[in-house]
Amino acid sequence: MLSRTRKTAIATTVALAIGAGTTAVAVDRTQSAPAAKTAWSAAWAASPQRASVSFRPNWSEAGFDNHTVRQVVRVTAGGTRARIRLSNAYGTSPLQVERATVARTDKGAAVRAGTVRELTFSGGKSTSVPAGGQLSSDPAKLTLAAGEQVTVTLYLRRTTGPATFHAQSFTDSYRATGDHASDGSAAAFTESTESWYYLSGVDVTGTKQASGIVLFGDSVTDGFASTPNADRRYSDALAARLKSLGKPRPVLNSGIGGNLVLNDSAWYGERATTRFSRDALDLPGVGTVVVLEGLNDIGYQETTTQPTYKPAPNITGRDLINGHQELIRQARAKGVRIVGATLLPLGGSDHYGKRAAAASDEFNHWVRTSGAYDAYVDFDKALADPADPERLHPAFDSGDHLHPNDAGYRAMANALNPASL
Structure with missing residues (x-):
């Protein structure tokens, strides 16, 4: 059964974005100099x-x-x-x-x-x-x-x-x-x-740069299921899009596969609220952070195939909101613009279940309506299947019903309004 929030949030159409021996070379050892105060x-x-x-x-x-x-x-x-x-x-x-x-x-x-x-x-x-x-x-x-x-x-x-x-x-x-x-x-x-x-x-230094954009999150941000050695993550697609619009900006990928907002993991990195400064806010020249994270917090409680994170705590939508509010507080303290993102549809995946669906709906409604973030991007709406809004559109699904494919990552980049960045 689809929630009222999801039914009203999903657009009736989705724009497809498918749119032999070692050779030594001379090394220049005169090119480096001790670091000075430089705008990096x-x-x-x-x-x-x-x-x-x-x-x-x-x-x-x-x-x-x-x-x-x-x-x-x-x-x-x-x-x-x-x-x-x-x-x-x-x-x-x-x-x-x-x-x-x-x-x-x-x-x-x-x-x-x-x-x-x-x-x-x-x-x-x-x-x-x-x-x-x-x-x-x-x-x-x-x-x-x-x-x-x-x-x-x-x-x-x-x-x-x-x-x-x-x-x-x-x-x-x-x-x-x-x-x-x-x-x-x-x-x-x-x-x-x-x-x-x-x-x-x-x-880099030596040329004038616009402020950088950090994409902060979990495996979706990291680029899971994108084509290897092809640079087709959502961060790559966003950098290409901004360049094509004549508005180039540095785009930094601070995703970690499996990462959680509220809990540490030996495999999946420190919790988002702990690593946020190091991996996003403190990077040189950063002016904006886009946060997409929470599917693992609510999804690990549903899955039986993640032995590296058991027992998984029961995380509610409100718990996730509280974690994101801490990220917002940290960004504001550093004077960095922060953009929130709705969670992608997860129906049919090993992260899906009644509790995860309810938490996702509550969290996404808060992102859309609270005004807590400086701006937001609705990835849930942009990548959903109109025929079943709980699921990723088939054209964007890598096959696990959780991670986008290359076309899905392009759709995410296209969903971001450059003015919001």
């Missing part, structure tokens, strides 16, 4: 997580020992200088980085000739990141364009122990034995996973 803009971000085997096999629990890790990211802002941010948030000992480089991406683990820049840290090529800490490199002269792929390479000579990482990157990262930080070719990088390790950000 976050151009890419990933939220750190504790080492785990969540979702699929990865290297986080074993860590690294005399390995070079090469990671590819897509920046949404351009500049003439770049720096990286490293996180050892969940390390139990200092992380020793022997060398680090940044370059423009060629294909896979290969980088473009002549673009490799040796990164320094307070003037030295090696650094130690304290347990529980983070740090930024010195700036390197490297001209990047918004939408370009960037390759960051870390040589980790010493045993690291379990690695702080981001579990679901939907982009391949690569590993080689020994020091291959300066390699131009991909030959030595014979292993790969879909996770990012220690790398939490790439920042």
